[in-house]
Amino acid sequence: MLPLVRGDAGYRRRTEPYKGQALLEARLARAIYAGLILDPALRPPPKTQHARSCASEQPWFWAPPPELLVHEPQPPRCRGRALCLARATFALILGAHLFYLLATALLITAYRRIDPACTVLMAYRAWGNGWKVTPPRPVKLSAVPSHVKRMLVAVEDNKFYEHHGLDFEAVKRAKEINARLGRPLYGGSTLTMQLARTLFLVPEKSYLRKYLEVIAALELELILPKERILELYFGYAEWGKGVFGIEAAARAHYGRPLAQLSRDEAARLVALLSSPIKYKPSTLERSAILRSRYLFLARRFVERG
Numbered sequence: 001m002l003p004l005v006r007g008d009a010g011y012r013r014r015t016e017p018y019k020g021q022a023l024l025e026a027r028l029a030r031a032i033y034a035g036l037i038l039d040p041a042l043r044p045p046p047k048t049q050h051a052r053s054c055a056s057e058q059p060w061f062w063a064p065p066p067e068l069l070v071h072e073p074q075p076p077r078c079r080g081r082a083l084c085l086a087r088a089t090f091a092l093i094l095g096a097h098l099f100y101l102l103a104t105a106l107l108i109t110a111y112r113r114i115d116p117a118c119t120v121l122m123a124y125r126a127w128g129n130g131w132k133v134t135p136p137r138p139v140k141l142s143a144v145p146s147h148v149k150r151m152l153v154a155v156e157d158n159k160f161y162e163h164h165g166l167d168f169e170a171v172k173r174a175k176e177i178n179a180r181l182g183r184p185l186y187g188g189s190t191l192t193m194q195l196a197r198t199l200f201l202v203p204e205k206s207y208l209r210k211y212l213e214v215i216a217a218l219e220l221e222l223i224l225p226k227e228r229i230l231e232l233y234f235g236y237a238e239w240g241k242g243v244f245g246i247e248a249a250a251r252a253h254y255g256r257p258l259a260q261l262s263r264d265e266a267a268r269l270v271a272l273l274s275s276p277i278k279y280k281p282s283t284l285e286r287s288a289i290l291r292s293r294y295l296f297l298a299r300r301f302v303e304r305g
Helices: 021-034 049-053 081-110 120-128 146-156 168-181 191-200 207-223 226-236 246-254 263-274 288-302
Strands: 004-007 010-013 238-240
Touching (some): 081 191, 120 191, 146 191, 146 226, 146 263, 146 288, 191 207, 226 246, 238 246, 238 263, 263 288
Antiparallel strands (some): 004 010
């Protein structure tokens, strides 16, 4: 028998189960109703024959004293749907951040010793674009000619050995150039940021991708030495449709390994990194940006030796 609770139309029987303190109070009320507490003042009056005969004329019920009424506990609620939605959104964003941080950190730690068999960009080109992706040819940094390393750092990130993943001066300079051009042409990405999006992100430009790129770049700088970052860049950077890594690019565009390329051919390969999908080393003169990059490398590393 469940206790009575106050309602709009008098007292009614409670049908929901109680828990905790409410359960103890309900048991106390049932004990009172069952007559286990021998206090005549608390017992309901007996149903006499007269009361049963008058039940059709006037309904009879016993109302316990107010101090014995068990109030229904109110479950905690959000103050509104907006607050509930905000909490759920925050929990989702926090969980996604933790998952991304943990996944990238574990992979980067593994990349200290081993070369990745596939990157997110390679998978996207194969499944998203439907391109035929040739297996990458990872190279040791010692196998890359020294002038090729200097070319890459000079044209892509001249402060590579000074910053820790981000170059705020390059970002500011790229913002000024984009404002003059009227379109987002330059991004101010460092070599570490370019490697981060090659390993973990898809080539869809957005503020979210840039944000995730920054996080992964900071992790790369924290976990890997500069030489390993440069080695992974040479091994997995995109150098054409389905072509990844400078060794695969040398064989795809010139039919020879990297060690046999001339300085001019190497300069063309490095200059091509700005737009490797639309152009080739033989057609980079059609782009003003690629042409200026190639001329810079040619004057500095080819003509001077």
